[in-house]
Amino acid sequence: MRILLPALLLLASGAAAAQTAPALSVDTLKDVTRTLASDDYEGRAPTTPAETKTLAYIVARMAQAGLKPGNKGSWYQDVPLVELTATDVSPLTITGGKTPLAFEYRKDLVIGTYQVVPRTVIQDSEMVFVGYGIHAPERGWNDYAGVDVKGKTVVILINDPDWQTMTLDGPFGGRAMTYYGRWPYKFEEAARQGAAAAIIIHDTEPAAYGWGVVQSSWTGPVLQQDTPGDHMDQSKAVGWLQQSAAQALFARAGKDYAALVEAAKHKGFKAVPLGVKASARWTNTIRRQASKNVVGILPGTERPDEIVLYSAHWDHLGRCDAVNGDDICNGALDNASGVAGLIALAEAQAKAGPAKRSIVFLGLTAEESGLLGSKYYAENPVYPLGKTVGGVNMDGLNVLGPARDLVVVGAGKSELEVLVKPLVEAQGRVIAAEPSPEKGSYYRSDHFSFAKLGVPMFYGKAGQDLVAGGTAAGKKAADDYIAHRYHKPQDEFDERWDWSGAVQDLTVYYQLGRTLADGAGWPNWYPDAEFRAVRDKSRAAQ
Incomplete structure (x- = not known):
């Protein structure tokens, strides 16, 4: 049974302050989004000259809103990154089957490395199909049981084994993706198993995006956190393979692709050696350079050492694969609009005056590179x-x-949901279930970095039931964005956008933040949430 009393007490203590919100500026939302998404900002890639321009603009808007520098007198937190750019990438060649195969870089696969080395070589590495590549002892599931993959190349399916279940029942939560279904986990586990290379088979529905997104995100300069050891504990190579290429690979190896995919859905699946070997090689250009998080603060009056956070990532993909001659991925919705929301909330909170607790506004870097800015913070x-x-x-x-x-x-994870519900209902709206839980959205944005270390962060999205057009219009718009604009040059600012829905949501975010900042309680994760133990430990240490 979930204990809701702490959250309800918190709501009672802070609700008065949250009942009204200063008007959130639509002009700010438009101006910030239009500016950051313009070609002048070149897609806001971290560690490029565009970063300097982007950060200067965000700081100027934060200062204008009434915030103070939030990091010991500085607006910035340095985030050490290392950039690897693969060049002279050979095809991925497959030998030992009925006939040799060669998969072309970018067209058939993308491949790279986490290891900070000048040259990567995979030579005659035995290939093994490991199903979904999951080792989850608490669920009695181990796709690596009984197989030694040290020095080998593992081939992995994306998402969870039960992703096609239309309910939320199953060994991995049914339709809702778990962290086991995400590509970062699959590469992490392959490295723990000692694999020399890990290749994920791309399939649009369970991956939640098309091949174009993979191609634009995994080619060109790739960033990762710069840490001692240069990531030598990771696999030599990681990448993605088009599903059609994977089917050709299995056929040349004399394996029934469909039958093995079906078998991988069931507990007790045994990894299958494919009887073929993989080879690839390329050169890595290495560049080490710090990027920056932006930190602004509205200091609290009574308990300034207690912090309420608002966050949004400022980065996008920069220069990317050209479409009709346009090679700037502007990232208007993703996430110039989120930064605009951050500035609009800063203006509103400053206008309302300081709260009892401090409110910190974070502009985070390198979200598109794997949540690196939030992870570092x-x-x-x-x-x-x-x-x-x-x-x-x-x-x-x-x-x-x-x-x-x-x-x-x-x-279903944290008591913050209890606080949000009446704020949404006050607008005549309802809380809705995720329309596409198989996309694993919870694990794909910066709140997850904080959640993993115990901090309850609310992450919401406007639902698809639009006042104009209902769920049919909302679903059509969402699908169209993913298919035609997400992580592509077409994600550009549009003067025709209707910002009234954003104002709805931002009002809820304002009220929630003010409730927390003027309250005295400490919302927690529910007892069965995976982040509860680390939260309890961090709070006990204070």
Whole structure:
């Protein structure tokens, strides 16, 4: 049974302050999004000249809103990154089957490395199909049982074994993706198993995006955290293979692809050696350079050492694969709009005056490279996580007009949901279930970095039930964005956008933040949430 009393007490203590919100500026939302998404900002790639321009603009807007520098007198937190650019990438050649195969870089596969080395070579590495590549002892599941993959190349399916289940029942939560289904986990586990290379088979529905997104995200300069050891504990090579190429690979190896995919869905699946060997090689250009998180603060009046967070990532892909001659991935919705929401909330909170607790506004770097900016902040916090009450993360605002619902991404995890529900209902709206839980959205934005280390962060999205057009219009717009604009040059600012839905959601975020900042309680994860233990430990240390 979930204990809701702490959250309800918190709501009672802070609700008065949250009943009204200063008007959130639509002009700010438009101006910030239009500016950051313009070609002048070149897609806001970290560690490029565009970063300097982007950070200067965000700091100027934060200062204008009334915030103070949030990191010991500085607006910035350095985030050490290392950039690897693969060149002279050979095809992935497959030998030992019925006939040799060669998969072309970018067209058939993308491949790279986490290891900071000048040259990567995979030579005659035995290939093994490991199903979904999951080792989950608590669920009695181990796709690596009985097989030694040290020095070998593992081939892995994306998502969880039960992703095609239309309910939320199953060994991995049915339709809702778990962290085991995400590509970072699959590469992490392959490295723990000693694999020389790990290749994920791309399939659009369970991956939640098409091949074009993989291609633009995994080619060109690739960033990762710069840490001691140069990531030599990782596999030599990681990458993705088009599903059609994987089917050809299995056929040449004399294996029934469909039958093995079906077998991998069931507990007790045994990894299958494919009887073929993989080879690839390329050169890595290495560049080490710090990027920056932006930290602004509205200091509290009574308990300034207790922190409420708002976060949004400022980065995007920069220069990317050209479409019709346009090679700038502007990232208007993703996530210039989220930064605009961050600035609009800063203006509103400053206008309302200081709260009892401090409110910190984070502009985070390198989200598109694997949540690197938020990961670095969470591991090296400017303000102790045990003194961080909770907060809100924004990644893409609603520019389609008002919605009748609000989706809690990753619902059922924290007491913040109890606080949000009456705020949404006060707008005449309802809390809705995630329309596409198989996409694993909870694990794909910066709130996850904080959640892993115990901080409850709310992450919401406007639902698909639009006032104008209902769920049919909302689903059509969402599908169209993923297919035609997500991580592509077409994600550009549009003067025709309707910001009234964004204002709806931002009002809820304002009220939630003010409730936390003027309250005295400490929302927690529910007892069965995977982040509860680390939260309890961090709070006990204060």
